[in-house]
Amino acid sequence: MKLPTLREVSTEARLLLIGIPVFVWTMVPIYHMFLFAISPKEDAFSGKFWPDHPTLHNFEIVFREQHYFLRDFYIQFWNSLVIAAAVGALTLFVATAAAFSISRLRVPGGRFVMNLALFTYFIPAAFLAVPMYRTMATYGLLNNHWSLILAMVTIASPYAIWVLKQASDKLPVELDEAAVVDGATTLQIFRLVYLPLMMPSLVAIGTYAVLLAWNEYLYAFLLLSNDRDITLPVALGNFLAADDSPWELLMTTGFIYALPPAAIYYAFKRYMVGGLTAGAVKS
Amino acid sequence: MAITVSASDNALPGAPLSARLTPPQVWGIVLLAPYLLVFLAFVLYPVGYGLWLARQPSSYVALAHDPIFARAAVNTLIFLVIGINLKMLIALFLSGFFVQERRWIKWLSVIFILPWAVPSIPTILSVRFMLNPEWGMVNQLIFKFTGDDGPNWLNDPSVALAMAIGVHIWKSLPFWTLILITGRLAISHDLFEAAAVDGATFWQKFRYITWPSMQTLYVTCTLLSMIWTLGDFNSVYLLTGGGPADLTHVLSTLGIRYLRLDQLNLAMASIVCAMPLVLPLVYFMMKRLSR
Numbered sequence: 001m002k003l004p005t006l007r008e009v010s011t012e013a014r015l016l017l018i019g020i021p022v023f024v025w026t027m028v029p030i031y032h033m034f035l036f037a038i039s040p041k042e043d044a045f046s047g048k049f050w051p052d053h054p055t056l057h058n059f060e061i062v063f064r065e066q067h068y069f070l071r072d073f074y075i076q077f078w079n080s081l082v083i084a085a086a087v088g089a090l091t092l093f094v095a096t097a098a099a100f101s102i103s104r105l106r107v108p109g110g111r112f113v114m115n116l117a118l119f120t121y122f123i124p125a126a127f128l129a130v131p132m133y134r135t136m137a138t139y140g141l142l143n144n145h146w147s148l149i150l151a152m153v154t155i156a157s158p159y160a161i162w163v164l165k166q167a168s169d170k171l172p173v174e175l176d177e178a179a180v181v182d183g184a185t186t187l188q189i190f191r192l193v194y195l196p197l198m199m200p201s202l203v204a205i206g207t208y209a210v211l212l213a214w215n216e217y218l219y220a221f222l223l224l225s226n227d228r229d230i231t232l233p234v235a236l237g238n239f240l241a242a243d244d245s246p247w248e249l250l251m252t253t254g255f256i257y258a259l260p261p262a263a264i265y266y267a268f269k270r271y272m273v274g275g276l277t278a279g280a281v282k283s
Numbered sequence: 284m285a286i287t288v289s290a291s292d293n294a295l296p297g298a299p300l301s302a303r304l305t306p307p308q309v310w311g312i313v314l315l316a317p318y319l320l321v322f323l324a325f326v327l328y329p330v331g332y333g334l335w336l337a338r339q340p341s342s343y344v345a346l347a348h349d350p351i352f353a354r355a356a357v358n359t360l361i362f363l364v365i366g367i368n369l370k371m372l373i374a375l376f377l378s379g380f381f382v383q384e385r386r387w388i389k390w391l392s393v394i395f396i397l398p399w400a401v402p403s404i405p406t407i408l409s410v411r412f413m414l415n416p417e418w419g420m421v422n423q424l425i426f427k428f429t430g431d432d433g434p435n436w437l438n439d440p441s442v443a444l445a446m447a448i449g450v451h452i453w454k455s456l457p458f459w460t461l462i463l464i465t466g467r468l469a470i471s472h473d474l475f476e477a478a479a480v481d482g483a484t485f486w487q488k489f490r491y492i493t494w495p496s497m498q499t500l501y502v503t504c505t506l507l508s509m510i511w512t513l514g515d516f517n518s519v520y521l522l523t524g525g526g527p528a529d530l531t532h533v534l535s536t537l538g539i540r541y542l543r544l545d546q547l548n549l550a551m552a553s554i555v556c557a558m559p560l561v562l563p564l565v566y567f568m569m570k571r572l573s574r
Contacts, residue, residue, distance in 0.1 A: 015380070015383060015385065015388070018377075018380050019380070019387070019388065019391055022377065022380075022391065022395060023391060023394065025453070026394060026395050026397060026398060026453075026457075027394070027397075028413075029398075029406045029407075029409045029410050029413070029453065030397060030398075030401065030406060030409070032409045032410075032412070032413055032420060033405055033406060033409040036409070036412075045418045046423070047418075047419075047420045047422075047423025047424065047427075093317065094317045094318050094321060095318070097314035097315070097317055097318070098314065098315055098317070098318040100314055101310070101311040101312070101314040101315040102311075102315070105307045105308065105310060105311035105314070106311070107308060107311025107312055107314075107315055108308065108311075110311070110315070113315060113318065113319065113322075115569065116322055116326075117318070117322070118568075118569055118572060119565065119569065120322065120326050122510050122561075122564075122565040122568055122569070123326075123330075123514075123561075123565075124510060124511065124513040124514025124515075124535065124561065125514040125516075126513075126514040126515070126516040126535030126536075126538065126539065127513070127514060127534075127535065127538065127554045127557070127561075128326070128329065128330070128514075129516075129538075129539065129542075130333060130538050130539070130541075130542050130547070130550045130551060130554060131329035131330060131332055131333030131336075131551065132325065132329050133542060134329070134332065134333070134336075134547060135324075135325065135328060135329040135332060138332075139324075150321070150324075150325060151325065153321060154321055154322075154325040154326060157318060157321060161318065162572070185306075186306060186307045186310040187310070190314075214402065215402040215403065215404075217402075217403070217404050217516075217517055217521070218516045218517070218520075218539070222539070222542075233402065233404045236404050236405060236408065237404065237521070239408075240408075240524075247412055250405075250408060251405065251408075251409060251412075253405075254404065254405025254406075254408060254409070255405065257402060257404075257405060258401040258402055258405050258406070261400060261401060261402055262397065262400045262401050265396070265400035266393075266400070269396075
């Protein structure tokens, strides 16, 4: 066995000197949340790194809805789920159709629509929220799940169209031509040639839209207000309304709420990193 | 805005529309329609309506007299100029760290993505409690080691704003680091080998190889991050709620504050005031991305 040279040791030490702070910085807020979730109230407020009596009691309270703030936990979880799924499906539909139309069919004015979409992508979300709120009121959609679904589709689809257009521009045009020679109709090309080839990008975009909707706080909190209509993040924000908020329950609910997106992200990581980062910034 | 409408080349002027279009073009219009509807109903109409609401000069006079607005504008600038540049510099540095080939760095990079992968609400609230002056972990640690009471973190406007910037960096650093890593990995390895043969120092390699190949990407990322950060509502709202005494608002939380107070014209006017900052950035990004 060869002993490492002094130079190698010092390189490794310098890397560790960066790596350890990065690890701590990343994990502290998440660990703190987890710590609260497994601590009884007294332990949580005592500033310990590990509770004296770790317990799953908080989870039990949440799952049995045994607190004033948690009495609609399941329906709020369900709302988040339904809205995220609807946003994912609708965004995929709208964006795939538009990208196919712009990139493959080269529809007149397609470039103009692409620019409109890009422009929308660059409107800061919190700025659009103000007129969007008023518009939803005009349409009579406030406190209706459709308002949040449509708002999130509006926000998700520009980026989706752009990424899908970039991806479909890379497909060789000969594929479409060959299909036309074989007598395929436009819809058959879309269904049998285009969609299968675009699958990795579609997975990435679907995941992106679902996560965006699941994580959204601002629009959800503006557009929905009844306790039985709101999504989980809004319910979490409502915990703060009380002076004596049960922080250990808030963190437990937050932990449960954070698990699905983290799991989805890691499950689809290889699609996400390839499909999204390549599209996010083209240099 | 560089917007061009590419009319179809074989269009015969005068013929009825349906005769001029081939079946694929008809399908193209049909398939484009859903997005156009979404755009008209939920972007064009709201934005137009909002601008119409912001037309009265009196709104801007009222804004100019609102000290909260001036403070929010300054806070937004601090957030963008200091926060974003700090974040991008760290991301640039860390991207160099994460391209090192070590098994433990691979694992660390998987963990490092977590802040971006988990929703921001519970984690920001987690930080908020950590900074609680009495019960939070930070001050309890300070007390344990020094015997002194720690600062009242979120009650001092400048410290609270710095903490909000910290939360923002915590949340979005992984994303930008990831992008810059892909930028670094795209640089040909031969260049570094040749430089090593010539005896180039670490700094020289960065200065003459890494930076020139990454500067376009870096600038694009910085501008894009600035635009998005203008719309970052959560980092400030969930950490400080704009407080203490409405001194840590940024433009995004201020707009929502006016909205909640039913002062819609003020909300829109404050957003219009941000346009001189937003539109040049958007114009630049559109030029860069729509090619």
